[in-house]
Amino acid sequence: MADIKAPTHLLFLREEELRQGIELLYFAYRDFTAEPDQMLARYGFGRAHHRVIYFVGRHPGMTVSELLGILRITKQSLSRVLGQLVEEGFIVQQPGARDRRQRLLTLTEKGTQLERQLSQNQRDRIARAYRRAGADAVEGFRRVMLGIVNEADQKRFDRSREPTP
Amino acid sequence: MADIKAPTHLLFLREEELRQGIELLYFAYRDFTAEPDQMLARYGFGRAHHRVIYFVGRHPGMTVSELLGILRITKQSLSRVLGQLVEEGFIVQQPGARDRRQRLLTLTEKGTQLERQLSQNQRDRIARAYRRAGADAVEGFRRVMLGIVNEADQKRFDRSREPTP
DNA sequence: GAGATCCATCAACATGGCTGACATAAAGGC
DNA sequence: GCCTTTATGTCAGCCATGTTGATGGATCTC
Numbered sequence: 001m002a003d004i005k006a007p008t009h010l011l012f013l014r015e016e017e018l019r020q021g022i023e024l025l026y027f028a029y030r031d032f033t034a035e036p037d038q039m040l041a042r043y044g045f046g047r048a049h050h051r052v053i054y055f056v057g058r059h060p061g062m063t064v065s066e067l068l069g070i071l072r073i074t075k076q077s078l079s080r081v082l083g084q085l086v087e088e089g090f091i092v093q094q095p096g097a098r099d100r101r102q103r104l105l106t107l108t109e110k111g112t113q114l115e116r117q118l119s120q121n122q123r124d125r126i127a128r129a130y131r132r133a134g135a136d137a138v139e140g141f142r143r144v145m146l147g148i149v150n151e152a153d154q155k156r157f158d159r160s161r162e163p164t165p
Numbered sequence: 166m167a168d169i170k171a172p173t174h175l176l177f178l179r180e181e182e183l184r185q186g187i188e189l190l191y192f193a194y195r196d197f198t199a200e201p202d203q204m205l206a207r208y209g210f211g212r213a214h215h216r217v218i219y220f221v222g223r224h225p226g227m228t229v230s231e232l233l234g235i236l237r238i239t240k241q242s243l244s245r246v247l248g249q250l251v252e253e254g255f256i257v258q259q260p261g262a263r264d265r266r267q268r269l270l271t272l273t274e275k276g277t278q279l280e281r282q283l284s285q286n287q288r289d290r291i292a293r294a295y296r297r298a299g300a301d302a303v304e305g306f307r308r309v310m311l312g313i314v315n316e317a318d319q320k321r322f323d324r325s326r327e328p329t330p
Numbered sequence: 331g332a333g334a335t336c337c338a339t340c341a342a343c344a345t346g347g348c349t350g351a352c353a354t355a356a357a358g359g360c
Numbered sequence: 361g362c363c364t365t366t367a368t369g370t371c372a373g374c375c376a377t378g379t380t381g382a383t384g385g386a387t388c389t390c
Contacts, residue, residue: 014292015219015288017295018288018291018295019223019284019288019320020307021224021285021288021291021295021306022219022287022288022291023321023322024306024307024310024311024314024322025193025194025197026216026312026314027314027315027318027321028190028314029190029194030278031313031314031315032190032313032320034237038224041224045378046375046377047376047377048376048377051191055389056189058184063336063337064336064337064338065335065336065337068224072199073379074378074379074380074381075336075337075338075375075376076338076339076340076378077377077378077379079337079338079339080375080376083338083372096336099335099387099388100337100386100387100388101307101335101337101385102336102337103336103337103338107174109364111238112363113387115283118253119184122186122187123180123183123186123187125313125369126183126187126389127179127183127185128287128310128312128334129185129309129310129311129312129313130182130183130312131309132308132312133305133309133312134305134308136301136305137304137305137306137308137309138305138309139302140187140298140301140302140303140304140305140308140309141186141189141302141306141308141309142189142304143221143297143298143299143302143305143306144294144298144302144303144306145189145190145193145294145306146189146293146294147293147294147295147297148193148196148290148291148310148329149193149196150196150199150370151188153192156188156192157185157188157189157218158240162305174378178363191335211344211345211346212345212346213345213346213347228367228368229367229369230367230368232364236347238347238348239347239348239349239367240367240369241347241348241349241350241369241370241371242346242347242348244368244370245345245346246345246346248369261367264356264357264366264367265355265356265357266354266355266357266366266367266368267367267368268367268368289336315378
């Protein structure tokens, strides 16, 4: 019978390749968040605040449920962080027009400024990586990253201009 | 004078492109860690334990300093997690031969089993994404991700077989 | 009018970061 | 052979951010 398994050295290469993929995700994410974390510390904020500010900035008028769906944390965890951001004037909540149970979330001017400061750092890092890698590489990056994201959230990344809430 | 700025719609596209990059990193990392986190919970472990197990498995006989350098946390934080893993028989420490101050870290059989179980999930996810995206895309992915990683750690990803400790 | 939904809040707990201080053993320079 | 530096561990306490569980009000939907 023919041996179905690939030669050992090919398996080895594949394992090495996949482990490098794991590590690329780990190191890239570590370095991607380190500098914003430092900026946030100056405001007494953490990474959780950053995520809230980022996504509210990205989807102005979004509901609490939508935000919970993105962050995948409990409402109690969110409420602490969100409460602080409202308290300190980075975010405002206004009742929904159609559904008045909702509290639609929007960045204030102050919130917008912080959001831009934080995301500027990350956009710079990504822009630099894109520039060095070239357009074809960027397309490959998108395709692979999209494949890593769970199916349910892949639709957030279609080519349309508007971010899907 | 000529207007140096690019047309608004090009700037807009670029901003959108970069924000999608930010979000790809966020969503990919979120989904990449979710399932291992669940497995770890069954052992009473967290993501911190995973990182230790992963890198010790990757670099058998590594020192505590090397691990600290990768994780970028304090020795006090590491010691709690590492202590548990040694206590519960997932990792062994042995004095270094050249430098007997060092405690070289190695996975036990039990540790190796857990490591494979955890990383298998992540390797599967990456393999699936690689397969769907194709070889050229994978190369682009590598190039972009490498550009996001801080210069100091890029050398961990040479094409050589051996992971650099 | 009843039930479901959206959101907030209180309380208690666990994980995993952090700082600061101190200790020990071994290595290395002079 | 001292002396300094290095590698590591440990104790104590603080903070950020996740969790579960219970409870309640306002509002929408049928």
